[in-house]
Amino acid sequence: MNDFIAARSQMGLSLGFHIVFSCIGMVMPFFMAVAHFYWLRTNNIVYKNITKAWSKGVAIFFATGAVSGTVLSFELGLLWPEFMKHAGPIFGMPFSLEGTAFFIEAIALGFFLYGWDRFNKWFHWITGVVVGISGLVSGILVVAANAWMNSPAGFDFVNGQYLNIDPIKAMFNDAWFSQALHMCIAAFSATGFAVAGIHALMILKKQNVYFHTQSFRIAAVFACVAALLQPLSGDISAKDVSKRQPAKLAAMEAHFHTEPASSLVIGGIPDVEAQKVNYGLQIPGLLSLMVHGDFKTPVDGLDKIPVENQPPVSITHYAFQIMVGLGMVMLLIAVCYFIAILKKKSWLSRQWLLRMFVIATPMGFIAVEAGWTVTEVGRQPWIINGIMRTADAVTPMPGIVYSFYIFTAMYISLSLIVTFLLYRQIKMVDKIYDVKNQAV
Amino acid sequence: MIYVVIVYLWAAILLYILLGGADFGAGIIELFTSEKNKQHTRTTMYKAIAPIWEANHMWLIIAIVVLFVGFPDIYTTISTHLHIPLVIMLFGIIARGTAFTFRNYDAVIDNMQKVYNKIFVYSSFITPFFLGVIAASAVSGRIDPDAHDFLSAYVFSWLNWFSVAVGFFTVAICGFLAAIFIIGETEDEHNRKRFIRKAKQMNIAAVVFGAIVFLVAHSEGIPLDNWLFGNAVGIIAITAASLSLVLLWYLLLKKGKVIIIRVLAGFQVTMILLAITLRHYPNIVIMKGGRYLSLMEHAGQDKAIYSLGMALLLGSILILPALFYLLYSFNKNTGKWHE
Numbered sequence: 001m002n003d004f005i006a007a008r009s010q011m012g013l014s015l016g017f018h019i020v021f022s023c024i025g026m027v028m029p030f031f032m033a034v035a036h037f038y039w040l041r042t043n044n045i046v047y048k049n050i051t052k053a054w055s056k057g058v059a060i061f062f063a064t065g066a067v068s069g070t071v072l073s074f075e076l077g078l079l080w081p082e083f084m085k086h087a088g089p090i091f092g093m094p095f096s097l098e099g100t101a102f103f104i105e106a107i108a109l110g111f112f113l114y115g116w117d118r119f120n121k122w123f124h125w126i127t128g129v130v131v132g133i134s135g136l137v138s139g140i141l142v143v144a145a146n147a148w149m150n151s152p153a154g155f156d157f158v159n160g161q162y163l164n165i166d167p168i169k170a171m172f173n174d175a176w177f178s179q180a181l182h183m184c185i186a187a188f189s190a191t192g193f194a195v196a197g198i199h200a201l202m203i204l205k206k207q208n209v210y211f212h213t214q215s216f217r218i219a220a221v222f223a224c225v226a227a228l229l230q231p232l233s234g235d236i237s238a239k240d241v242s243k244r245q246p247a248k249l250a251a252m253e254a255h256f257h258t259e260p261a262s263s264l265v266i267g268g269i270p271d272v273e274a275q276k277v278n279y280g281l282q283i284p285g286l287l288s289l290m291v292h293g294d295f296k297t298p299v300d301g302l303d304k305i306p307v308e309n310q311p312p313v314s315i316t317h318y319a320f321q322i323m324v325g326l327g328m329v330m331l332l333i334a335v336c337y338f339i340a341i342l343k344k345k346s347w348l349s350r351q352w353l354l355r356m357f358v359i360a361t362p363m364g365f366i367a368v369e370a371g372w373t374v375t376e377v378g379r380q381p382w383i384i385n386g387i388m389r390t391a392d393a394v395t396p397m398p399g400i401v402y403s404f405y406i407f408t409a410m411y412i413s414l415s416l417i418v419t420f421l422l423y424r425q426i427k428m429v430d431k432i433y434d435v436k437n438q439a440v
Numbered sequence: 441m442i443y444v445v446i447v448y449l450w451a452a453i454l455l456y457i458l459l460g461g462a463d464f465g466a467g468i469i470e471l472f473t474s475e476k477n478k479q480h481t482r483t484t485m486y487k488a489i490a491p492i493w494e495a496n497h498m499w500l501i502i503a504i505v506v507l508f509v510g511f512p513d514i515y516t517t518i519s520t521h522l523h524i525p526l527v528i529m530l531f532g533i534i535a536r537g538t539a540f541t542f543r544n545y546d547a548v549i550d551n552m553q554k555v556y557n558k559i560f561v562y563s564s565f566i567t568p569f570f571l572g573v574i575a576a577s578a579v580s581g582r583i584d585p586d587a588h589d590f591l592s593a594y595v596f597s598w599l600n601w602f603s604v605a606v607g608f609f610t611v612a613i614c615g616f617l618a619a620i621f622i623i624g625e626t627e628d629e630h631n632r633k634r635f636i637r638k639a640k641q642m643n644i645a646a647v648v649f650g651a652i653v654f655l656v657a658h659s660e661g662i663p664l665d666n667w668l669f670g671n672a673v674g675i676i677a678i679t680a681a682s683l684s685l686v687l688l689w690y691l692l693l694k695k696g697k698v699i700i701i702r703v704l705a706g707f708q709v710t711m712i713l714l715a716i717t718l719r720h721y722p723n724i725v726i727m728k729g730g731r732y733l734s735l736m737e738h739a740g741q742d743k744a745i746y747s748l749g750m751a752l753l754l755g756s757i758l759i760l761p762a763l764f765y766l767l768y769s770f771n772k773n774t775g776k777w778h779e
Contacts, residue, residue: 056545063541066494067534073504074530077519084508085516089744092509096748099498099505100755106494107762114491114770165740167747397523397594410531414538421546428547 006404007079007394012376013404014068014075016369017411021065023368025105026139026184027191027222028058029112029132034218036125049433050215052116053425054195059113060421064414066106079400083383083393086162090155091148093167094141101141105134139187140180147175150375151244152384178240179375182233185226186371190364192223193330197361198426200354208430220357223364224334230327235290241378242291245385246300247309248378251316253287254280255301262287262299267321270314275302277317311380319373326367333360441742441749446722446735448752449506454713456499458617458706461610463489463496465618467536467564468611469638470557480631482557485618486544488625491770493540495763497533502752509748513738514725518574521583521597525570532567535559565611572610576603579720580662584728605656609649613709616642620705624698636692643685667719674715681711 001009032054039047073095077084111119111127118124148154154170156163199216203209242249249255254270254277255262264287268280285295292299302310333356340347347353383390394400466485473481489496507515519526536559543556577583577598587593619639626632657664668674688704691697720726725733739745 056547060541060545063494063537066497067537070497070501070533071530073501073508074519074526077508077515078523078526081516081520084519085512088508088512088515089510089740092505092744093747093751095505096509096751097755099502100751100758102501103495103498103755103759104762106498107759107766110491110495110766111769118769165743167744395520395523397520398590403527406527406531410534414534417538417542421542424547425545432547 001401001404003398003400004391004394006401008390010400010404010407011075011079012373013408013411014072015376016372017415018065018068018072019368019372020365021061021068022135022139022142023187023365024061024191024194025058025065026132026135026187028054028061028195029128029135030188031191031195031218031222032058033125033129033132035215036128040121040125046211046214049211050218053429053433054215055113056425057422059109060418060425062109064418066102069102079395080383080393081395083388086388087149087384090152090162090165090167090170091145093171094145094148098138098141098145101134101138105131105138108134136184139184141171143180143183144171144173144176146375147179148173149383150179150248150379150385151175152387157387174244175240178233178237182230182237182371185230185233186364186368188222189226189230189330190368192219192221192226193333193357193360193364194362195219196223197357197359200357201361202426202429204351204354204358211429211433216354216357220337223330224337227327227330227334228338231331234324234327238290242299245379247302247305247311248316248374249291250300250302250305251311251313251378252320252374253299254313254317255287255299257303258298258301260288260296260298261285262291262301264290265317268317270317272313309381311378316374316378319370319377323367323370323374326363326370330360330363330367333357441746442736442739444749445506445510445739445745445752448749448756449503449510449735450713450717452499452503452506454710456497456503457613457709457713459492459496460499461568461614461709462617462621463493464536464564464568464611465614465616465642466622467561468568468615469618469622469642471561471565472615472638472641477631477634478557481622484622484626484631488622490544492766495766497537506748506752510740510745511724511733511735511738512740514733514735517583517585517725517727517733518578521585521594522574522577523594525573525577525598529567529570529574532563532570535563536567539563568610568614569607572607573598573603575610576606578724579716579726580660581726581728581730583725585731586728600660601656602653602660602662605649605653609646609653612642612646612649616646617705617709618642620702623701639692640689643688647685668715670719673718677711677715677718681708681715684708684711 032051035047035050035054038044039051108127108130112124112131115124115127119127148170151174152170153173154166154168196216196219199212199219202212203216238249238252241252254265254268256275256277261284263282263284265277266281266283268277270277287299288297289295291297302313336347336353336356340353379385381389381391383393466489470478470481470485504515507518539556539559543553543560546552546556577600580600580602582600582603583597584592587597616639619635619642623632623635623639626635654664668678684704684707688701688708691701691704717724720732722735722737723732724735727733740748
């Protein structure tokens with residue numbers, strides 16, 4: 001492994017770690033707000049217990065997310081100084097605003113976690129909602145900064161100089177909306193399925209069934225609504241990418257040759273040397289339909305892109321297939337769940353329904369990681385699309401390989417500890433909260 | 441607008457030293473507390489800082505964002521040449537924040553607590569130490585942008601006695617701030633006396649390490665005395681800091697009002713930072729051969745500075761009232777000598 005690959009891996013690892021915690025930190029406050037609202041409205045103690053149990057998980061995830069985010073704000077400069085030197089002032093606007101949003105989130109979280117029985121109960125509830133809203137705003141802003149790397153805007157690039165910069169235009173670049181929408185829905189879906197899956201498992205194990213059933217219902221509804229919406233937002237994203245980053249779209253689809261009635265490839269193993277996909281399912285015309293709205297118009301393939309500007313095809317294609325595949329599975333589960341709620345109430349108590357949710361526990365987050373791989377690896381070899389190459393941005397300091405090893409060890413140990421703590425929280429539910437005597 | 445941005449940068453650094461510093465100090469105090477008093481110190485500290493500790497560390501993020509948006513040359517120079525101490529500091533930040541949260545949110549209380557405590561106290565020491573190292577290295581003239589071998593480009597830029605001395609000085613300052621803060625947070629007379637003693641010890645440590653910083657600076661040829669006493673403002677600031685030190689000791693002995701003691705401690709640190717930074721202003725990084733990076737000459741383009749300033753102003757309208765209310769809500773019952 002050379003230093004350049006090490007720097008990319010370390011950045012990828014740091015972001016891949018942080019994205020999980022930020023999704024949870026963004027979404028869980030909304031779940032808690034719902035449970036908290038039920039508690040204030042119905043006085044049913046189980047909802048207070050759910051809110052408190054979730055808030056402990058959130059405190060753990062929020063702290064881990066906050067420190068891993070702090071690390072990222074330094075890593076941008078530690079690993080990519082040449083990039084930050086030019087990009088910092090241009091795409092800094094969302095980061096400056098994100099500072100505010102995140103600060104408010106930290107303040108509101110202080111009120112929420114330590115404010116039980118201290119403040120007016122509705123003020124306390126609202127601080128919880130503020131945690132969620134400011135978290136969501138933070139997420140949108142950070143994604144807007146990432147979107148700028150895909151769709152640079154707000155400056156004139158003249159002879160290697162970045163002139164006439166306009167940070168507002170840079171923030172509202174062409175990609176910000178489609179990327180932020182896709183990420184927010186993904187966060188709800190991933191967190192929702194993870195939480196619902198854990199509670200479904202506890203119901204199947206017949207532990208504190210009432211507590212876990214009420215928790216499951218709140219999480220499952222969020223997860224399923226998000227899973228239904230996500231394909232629509234995915235369609236918007238794909239059309240956007242095809243316009244701005246044809247190379248990325250071609251790599252996602254392993255679409256080597258530009259031809260009329262371009263076919264959509266499902267699965268398969270791309271063979272970059274031979275410029276073809278083995279074992280994939282090819283549906284002629286479907287890619288043209290998805291990109292251009294008709295079956296005929298050709299979609300640009302990798303043959304239109306100079307080789308030195310092509311992203312790694314296999315990784316991008318596999319990651320994209322994984323994301324879409326898991327998205328489809330979650331969509332199917334969501335459909336089943338809505339049928340269960342609206343038409344077939346008897347399904348709700350069936351084991352197979354809960355089992356589906358248990359199996360889906362990690363799916364959302366795997367899809368998030370895969371989708372993030374698509375957008376980052378698919379942008380290569382550029383760090384600023386079409387403007388600056390990633391290889392030109394990396395730090396001159398040698399020995400990044402060792403830094404990568406150390407960071408890897410740290411992130412692995414942190415993941416293990418967080419998992420261990422979560423396991424303990426769940427195991428202790430009936431010891432901490434008096435849930436035994438709360439049958440309906 | 442550039443001045444607005446500079447004031448915010450300075451204020452963020454100051455607030456990080458005061459609030460984040462007191463927060464690190466909590467761990468430093470715990471490290472230097474005898475085994476039998478550790479649990480009490482821990483509980484008192486927890487009650488005092490748990491609701492606000494996340495917010496205390498946001499100032500670092502504000503400062504770093506101001507640097508990379510407004511002054512990218514400064515940000516990238518520091519992060520290239522001080523890569524190693526920055527990474528160590530980041531590990532400290534991660535270890536500390538997570539250990540603090542984990543020990544309070546572990547559903548089972550068992551031997552894991554010892555692990556969290558160990559990580560918490562040592563990282564509370566290491567993080568401000570390296571913050572001090574980084575700050576000292578930025579102004580000590582050891583960063584050499586032309587160096588080509590690994591050691592002189594990336595190691596000797598920060599590894600020298602001056603930086604180490606400033607590191608220890610920073611740790612002592614953090615411990616001092618935390619001890620002053622915690623005096624008002626405990627109820628019984630015995631522990632209050634204990635914390636007052638701690639505050640005095642930390643203050644003595646800070647003064648001693650401050651003196652060492654001067655000696656080392658002198659022997660390494662860093663004109664620190666000229667920086668501090670070379671102009672009127674520096675002399676006034678340092679004199680004011682010394683006078684407030686005398687007053688502080690008097691109040692500690694006489695059981696003066698906690699709020700006044702806190703203000704005096706904060707005032708001292710503010711004066712020290714003012715004296716150091718004002719002398720170089722607008723230069724912020726001093727490199728080998730007398731080259732420097734300046735807040736005026738190395739600022740980003742006007743439009744970037746303008747929108748950064750607007751974002752900061754807008755942010756403070758939203759943040760400051762909420763932050764004051766948070767601090768007020770969780771502190772309104774403390775800060776009295778006799779309850």
